[in-house]
């Protein structure tokens with residue numbers, strides 16, 4: 001396989017990313033237990049054994065508890081830090097009570113919040129630096145000059161090595177990059193057999209099927225032509241095509257699951273391997289961010305690196321998952 005764009009910044013980074021949103025015991029205010037920490041140890045071990053060296057976090061996952069339990073792993077086994085890459089995100093602030101007032105969920109790319117959030121992530125993760133920091137979701141009130149200052153300060157202090165964004169269109173990245181000196185090297189967006197608008201955007205151009213595509217056209221092309229690594233969140237479609245009960249789902253979902261199972265059997269690999277290999281066959285050299293914390297499923301995902309789907313297999317799955325013929 002060709003090297004992925006991110007290897008220009010992190011030469012030995014893995015193709016598949018271990019998503020950490022499922023660590024820490026959930027999005028509640030319950031305290032972390034020894035079981036949650038044991039789960040994180042096991043998760044890190046299984047991911048590393050299966051070649052996944054990049055771990056995807058966000059300051060908000062499980063309200064900070066995902067980073068916290070991961071930090072406990074690093075505190076107990078500091079020697080593993082140099083064998084892995086840590087990516088976290090900032091910019092989403094949860095609703096709740098602050099200083100006696102109820103505040104809504106909001107986005108915040110202010111310099112003050114970015115710096116504050118990174119300090120908290122470093123402290124929870126028990127590390128001196130993040131390999132990558134991503135802005136989580138576009139803030140309508142962002143002042144790009146402030147982001148530029150925050151990034152420069154974090155880079156100069158050695159607290160963040162590389163920068164990226166998430167859920168941004170090509171236009172938004174271009175605009176942001178025109179103010180920011182630090183290169184934007186990652187865009188993490190939702191891409192999967194259930195989330196297809198990043199492909200439909202291209203094939204439905206100049207056709208009335210295109211009316212229903214909400215994806216901002218040209219985002220994939222912008223990232224590719226600027227060597228920005230595309231990362232796919234939600235890539236397993238929450239297990240919809242790899243064993244979750246889908247008896248209440250529509251015909252297209254059932255047909256896609258059936259086809260994934262058939263291909264897996266033909267190629268003698270797991271269904272997860274087929275689902276991820278489908279994303280990885282795209283020439284943008286996508287990095288799937290897998291969200292499973294189940295050791296067996298993590299192993300099943302790693303099988304994707306051993307196979308390459310043919311053009312025919314790729315289109316067969318795409319068309320089935322689209323639920324309509326190509327134009």
Ligand SMILES: NC(=O)c1ccc[n+]([C@@H]2O[C@H](COP(=O)([O-])OP(=O)(O)OC[C@H]3O[C@@H](n4cnc5c(N)ncnc54)[C@H](OP(=O)(O)O)[C@@H]3O)[C@@H](O)[C@H]2O)c1
Nearest residue numbers: 019020021233234235236237238239242243291292293294
């Ligand atoms: N940038 C963003 O805005 C953004 C948004 C969301 C997530 N993310 C990142 O992307 C990662 C993946 O996203 P995701 O978790 O939304 O999507 P995902 O990888 O498609 O789905 C993972 C979820 O599906 C469950 N699952 C997988 N296979 C299953 C099966 N066969 N049966 C039952 N359940 C199954 C997993 O549970 P088990 O753990 O039990 O396997 C887990 O809860 C996250 O960890 C996070 O790092 C980023």
